Amino acid sequence: MIEAVALRKHYGRTKAVDDLSFTVRPGRVTGFLGPNGAGKSTTMRMILGLDTPTGGDVRIDGKHYAELKQPLRKVGALLDAKWVHPNRSARSHLKWLAVSNKIPVSRVGEVLEVVGLTEVAHKNAGGFSLGMSQRLGIAGALLGDPEVLLFDEPVNGLDPEGILWIRQFMHRLAEEGRTVFVSSHLLSEMAQTAQDLVVIGKGQLIAQTSTEQFIADATQDHVRVRSPHAAKLREILAAHATVTDDSASGALVVHGIPAQRIGEIAAENHVVLHELSPQRGSLEEAFMQLTKESVEYHSH
Numbered sequence: 001m002i003e004a005v006a007l008r009k010h011y012g013r014t015k016a017v018d019d020l021s022f023t024v025r026p027g028r029v030t031g032f033l034g035p036n037g038a039g040k041s042t043t044m045r046m047i048l049g050l051d052t053p054t055g056g057d058v059r060i061d062g063k064h065y066a067e068l069k070q071p072l073r074k075v076g077a078l079l080d081a082k083w084v085h086p087n088r089s090a091r092s093h094l095k096w097l098a099v100s101n102k103i104p105v106s107r108v109g110e111v112l113e114v115v116g117l118t119e120v121a122h123k124n125a126g127g128f129s130l131g132m133s134q135r136l137g138i139a140g141a142l143l144g145d146p147e148v149l150l151f152d153e154p155v156n157g158l159d160p161e162g163i164l165w166i167r168q169f170m171h172r173l174a175e176e177g178r179t180v181f182v183s184s185h186l187l188s189e190m191a192q193t194a195q196d197l198v199v200i201g202k203g204q205l206i207a208q209t210s211t212e213q214f215i216a217d218a219t220q221d222h223v224r225v226r227s228p229h230a231a232k233l234r235e236i237l238a239a240h241a242t243v244t245d246d247s248a249s250g251a252l253v254v255h256g257i258p259a260q261r262i263g264e265i266a267a268e269n270h271v272v273l274h275e276l277s278p279q280r281g282s283l284e285e286a287f288m289q290l291t292k293e294s295v296e297y298h299s300h
């Protein structure tokens with residue numbers, strides 16, 4: 001469990017993190033979302049003791065990072081996948097990490113296997129693709145078999161296969177009961193990966209909730225309807241709901257009544273339907289809606 005209470009980090013007049021409180025629970029993947037410059041990386045660095053808060057507090061299972069006796073056994077982190085020595089092999093990089101953190105070297109083979117790098121473990125990490133580097137970074141984070149895992153933008157720049165692998169891997173880590181905290185800009189990806197969200201803007205908390213609730217609160221569900229008698233149907237439905245046209249597709253967009261009721265009304269009026277599809281709001285819509293006040297630089 002990670003707990004931040006009234007956390008602050010000011011750089012001169014810039015309030016990178018400003019009175020931020022949130023909790024990240026075990027057994028779930030929690031997404032950390034916010035526009036550029038919202039303070040995500042700064043927060044992660046404070047969790048890991050790499051930056052000192054200006055005020056407030058952040059603890060991992062009740063302790064500050066600096067108080068952890070064997071930090072890598074409690075917290076694993078992937079902040080920057082490219083920080084390995086380019087002339088070191090993947091295996092020797094992990095061995096060095098293990099030895100310097102008093103972790104049995106036997107773990108190296110295990111984590112290489114877990115991330116699927118066993119066959120290339122003898123190769124220099126400098127020649128690794130981004131996807132392989134991410135896997136190596138994750139192997140390093142897993143060395144101490146930690147309960148808490150932090151990933152800063154782990155899918156940035158990855159191909160679809162790499163993204164899918166990371167998504168499934170995070171789910172597995174959470175199913176094992178670990179606390180998984182992951183920041184990302186890729187909202188549709190986060191919608192599929194994270195069960196819970198901590199959303200920040202300008203260093204402040206915008207929402208802490210389940211992904212499902214976040215989307216439901218910030219967007220409106222609606223129903224798409226297509227009919228060869230669209231004009232007649234629009235007129236009939238207008239007595240029951242708000243109806244607009246999606247000019248690109250020729251569909252009607254209906255807010256205010258469920259698909260089932262629309263089907264009944266159409267049947268009662270002998271109107272043929274070619275499509276009747278409930279639409280859920282997306283995480284993108286919800287995010288734009290809730291963070292529009294918090295984006296540092298707007299495009300006009």
Ligand SMILES: Nc1ncnc2c1ncn2[C@@H]1O[C@H](COP(=O)(O)OP(=O)(O)OP(=O)(O)O)[C@@H](O)[C@H]1O
Nearest residue numbers: 011014015016034035036037038039040041042043
């Ligand atoms: N070392 C620093 N010195 C001065 N300002 C900083 C420093 N680190 C971060 N900032 C500022 O603090 C704010 C938050 O930055 P941070 O990198 O934490 O945001 P972020 O949400 O991770 O953004 P991104 O998604 O773009 O990486 C920004 O305005 C940034 O310019």
